[in-house]
Amino acid sequence: MPSPATVSPFLDPLEKLLSVHGTPAVVRAVEAGDDAGNARQAWIDSGFADLLMPEASGGAGLPLRMADELLRTCARRLLPWPLDATMIARAAFAGAGGAAPDGFVAIAPQTSVDADGRMLCRGVPDGAAADWILATVAEGAMLVPVREHRSEAVFRGGTVATDVFWHAQPAGTTPIPRGMDWMAIGACLMATRIAGAMERLLEMTLAHASTRAQFGKPLAAFQAVQQQLAVMAEQVAAARMAASIGMLAEGIEPDPLRAAIAKARTSEAVVEVTSIAHGVHGAIGIAAEFDLQLYTRRLHAWRLAFGTERRWQGVVGRALLAAEGPVLDAIVLRAAPPAA
Amino acid sequence: MGFDAGFSQALGARGWLGLTLPVEYGGGGRGPFARFVLVEELLAAGAPVGAHWIADRQSGPLLLKYGTEAQKRFHLPRICRGESFFCIGMSEPQSGSDLASVRTQAERVEGGWRLSGQKLWTTNAPRSHYMIALVRTSGTHDDRHRGLSQVIVDLAAPGVTIRPIRDLAGDAHFSEVFFDDVMLGEDAIVGQEGDGWAQVTAELAFERSGPERIYSSLALFDAWIAHVRSRAVPDQASVVLAGRLATHLAVLRELCVAVTAKLAAGESPVVEAALVKDLGTALEQAMPVAIADVIGAEDGPPAAAALMQALAYVTHVAPSFSLRGGTREILRGMIARGLGLR
Numbered sequence: 292m293p294s295p296a297t298v299s300p301f302l303d304p305l306e307k308l309l310s311v312h313g314t315p316a317v318v319r320a321v322e323a324g325d326d327a328g329n330a331r332q333a334w335i336d337s338g339f340a341d342l343l344m345p346e347a348s349g350g351a352g353l354p355l356r357m358a359d360e361l362l363r364t365c366a367r368r369l370l371p372w373p374l375d376a377t378m379i380a381r382a383a384f385a386g387a388g389g390a391a392p393d394g395f396v397a398i399a400p401q402t403s404v405d406a407d408g409r410m411l412c413r414g415v416p417d418g419a420a421a422d423w424i425l426a427t428v429a430e431g432a433m434l435v436p437v438r439e440h441r442s443e444a445v446f447r448g449g450t451v452a453t454d455v456f457w458h459a460q461p462a463g464t465t466p467i468p469r470g471m472d473w474m475a476i477g478a479c480l481m482a483t484r485i486a487g488a489m490e491r492l493l494e495m496t497l498a499h500a501s502t503r504a505q506f507g508k509p510l511a512a513f514q515a516v517q518q519q520l521a522v523m524a525e526q527v528a529a530a531r532m533a534a535s536i537g538m539l540a541e542g543i544e545p546d547p548l549r550a551a552i553a554k555a556r557t558s559e560a561v562v563e564v565t566s567i568a569h570g571v572h573g574a575i576g577i578a579a580e581f582d583l584q585l586y587t588r589r590l591h592a593w594r595l596a597f598g599t600e601r602r603w604q605g606v607v608g609r610a611l612l613a614a615e616g617p618v619l620d621a622i623v624l625r626a627a628p629p630a631a
Numbered sequence: 632m633g634f635d636a637g638f639s640q641a642l643g644a645r646g647w648l649g650l651t652l653p654v655e656y657g658g659g660g661r662g663p664f665a666r667f668v669l670v671e672e673l674l675a676a677g678a679p680v681g682a683h684w685i686a687d688r689q690s691g692p693l694l695l696k697y698g699t700e701a702q703k704r705f706h707l708p709r710i711c712r713g714e715s716f717f718c719i720g721m722s723e724p725q726s727g728s729d730l731a732s733v734r735t736q737a738e739r740v741e742g743g744w745r746l747s748g749q750k751l752w753t754t755n756a757p758r759s760h761y762m763i764a765l766v767r768t769s770g771t772h773d774d775r776h777r778g779l780s781q782v783i784v785d786l787a788a789p790g791v792t793i794r795p796i797r798d799l800a801g802d803a804h805f806s807e808v809f810f811d812d813v814m815l816g817e818d819a820i821v822g823q824e825g826d827g828w829a830q831v832t833a834e835l836a837f838e839r840s841g842p843e844r845i846y847s848s849l850a851l852f853d854a855w856i857a858h859v860r861s862r863a864v865p866d867q868a869s870v871v872l873a874g875r876l877a878t879h880l881a882v883l884r885e886l887c888v889a890v891t892a893k894l895a896a897g898e899s900p901v902v903e904a905a906l907v908k909d910l911g912t913a914l915e916q917a918m919p920v921a922i923a924d925v926i927g928a929e930d931g932p933p934a935a936a937a938l939m940q941a942l943a944y945v946t947h948v949a950p951s952f953s954l955r956g957g958t959r960e961i962l963r964g965m966i967a968r969g970l971g972l973r
């Protein structure tokens with residue numbers, strides 16, 4: 292329901308690129324471990340990854356809030372590379388006086404280094420499709436090459452998150468010391484992905500309900516089905532608003548409270564939205580060749596990535612309890628956009 | 632929602648009633664956003680806004696949109712001063728969700744209209760000056776949406792009988808209202824005769840879009856938060872619940888703002904308002920259930936009596952949240968229509 296004041300001039304070219312290099316076939320290929328080299332290169336060459344970078348560094352200097360619709364649009368197509376994380380990482384490195392190397396960057400929610408210098412990044416969304424992993428180590432955030440010293444992706448588990456393991460501390464970029472909260476950034480980006488994928492899922496489910504007929508009429512004609520779809524639409528509207536709240540930032544870094552609200556509310560919606568989508572689709576939704584499962588499996592993965600609703604509800608709850616005064620002042624109005 | 636005519640008049644004196652109505656009719660000449668801000672503060676403070684609530688929220692805007700110049704000149708300044716309180720005459724014994732089946736009839740007679748029938752569940756009827764009622768002015772109830780009109784009824788007129796109905800919390804906020812050949816003047820019709828259905832739909836968009844639809848349980852929420860804050864170490868379940876409820880509230884509030892933006896742009900966001908109301912009432916109803924669950928699982932000294940009383944009260948009245956202003960099923964049906972399913 293929130294409508295951006297102006298339509299981004301980048302939206303049209305983005306849609307065009309997605310229609311060629313963001314098709315379900317590309318999504319399936321990348322998930323299967325294929326490099327999808329052509330499409331991948333087209334995205335790297337497109338320059339979209341530089342949108343948040345300062346203009347002085349050759350970027351477009353967009354604030355995060357202006358990327359809201361663009362990233363939701365990518366999520367509607369399940370773009371299989373972490374363009375979102377790459378955009379923020381490139382801007383962060385440029386802002387810190389460095390430069391991120393070319394290629395896709397995935398943010399690691401967790402990094403651990405053991406006594407022998409072996410490094411493990413757990414549950415990295417799109418870790419297998421990225422060139423670099425942004426790992427938070429003692430000195431700050433650094434980009435480490437995925438393909439160097441890597442053992443295999445330790446855990447795929449039918450999701451798009453990967454554990455990446457290096458036998459020795461890999462040589463990466465110089466860390467950027469600035470204290471950016473990469474957990475909150477990741478959460479905010481996942482919230483936007485969830486919102487975008489859900490929007491598309493709703494459209495697919497509405498279309499299915501209107502075309503599939505049983506008992507001589509479309510499923511959409513049954514009141515029980517209508518009521519479920521209304522509930523789904525409500526949850527999608529709430530998720531979309533929540534994600535937009537998360538992206539309400541003038542710089543490249545989301546406000547931590549807003550990011551928490553965004554991830555908590557979108558993740559919570561995942562369960563009901565995917566369950567209604569599958570219910571209305573019936574058995575066809577379980578079929579691998581049907582696109583529905585591409586969406587619902589990712590929605591479950593993104594719910595988990597960078598923390599489920601319970602984690603972020605805890606963050607919001609602690610903020611509320613630590614504050615004084617009513618919830619309206621402590622949380623609700625703090626998260627609201629500044630008055631125009 | 633407390634009822635205090637003096638408080639309403641004091642708000643009127645400050646220029647805080649009819650904020651969206653034009654200055655020439657005594658209003659504030661401001662937009663829906665100004666009203667949103669003011670209303671949000673009043674609700675957050677638990678102010679007794681019940682007396683003027685319906686007039687300020689929907690009857691005033693309805694009259695402004697559809698009323699004659701004389702109706703506007705007469706009613707709007709009184710609404711803005713907090714002197715005229717209105718109630719909503721839609722439901723009847725045989726017409727709840729199926730509002731188009733109303734049987735109360737206004738019959739054309741010499742010099743005006745003669746009203747007979749009955750309204751039910753009318754909030755604040757005994758303390759209101761006027762009712763805007765949806766009635767049949769032609770045809771029979773089989774004609775459904777055709778032949779319905781909205782009329783202004785002076786509740787002090789002869790033939791009007793009001794009987795309060797006690798509710799499960801012991802209050803008597805709503806009533807039944809009988810019309811026994813009540814004479815209405817020529818000017819009783821609001822808008823066009825026969826356009827009642829379209830008008831009532833527009834009116835309901837005002838009724839459903841306000842922030843009060845998400846803040847009914849706010850006082851309970853704040854009382855409970857104060858309780859959790861008073862504990863040395865809050866339990867994890869309470870922390871997470873506090874965050875969950877606050878998260879929902881923050882998102883709903885922005886959805887409300889988005890609906891208000893549509894009202895401000897002159898649209899009638901019927902479907903969006905239904906969506907926000909249904910989401911909002913689900914949260915309001917979840918609050919007492921979830922809060923009771925964590926309070927009841929706590930060790931340590933019992934919660935203060937005032938909190939437990941607020942909890943009991945909201946628990947008891949919560950079912951009404953998804954009835955008044957259109958039931959859950961009816962709202963979801965409207966959303967489904969908005970989605971193109973029917």
Ligand SMILES: Cc1cc2nc3c(=O)[nH]c(=O)nc-3n(C[C@H](O)[C@H](O)[C@H](O)COP(=O)(O)OP(=O)(O)OC[C@H]3O[C@@H](n4cnc5c(N)ncnc54)[C@H](O)[C@@H]3O)c2cc1C
Binds near residue numbers: 718754954
């Ligand atoms: C606190 C309170 C204040 C109120 N104040 C006012 C007021 O000021 N003025 C006024 O006019 N009215 C008022 N009402 C009445 C309110 O508008 C009605 O309760 C509401 O419209 C539902 O009508 P009903 O109660 O007759 O229920 P019914 O219409 O009989 O519905 C009963 C159940 O059946 C379901 N149902 C009905 N039709 C369908 C359908 N087609 N498909 C699926 N399910 C269906 C409903 O969703 C509901 O669950 C108030 C109600 C309450 C609780």
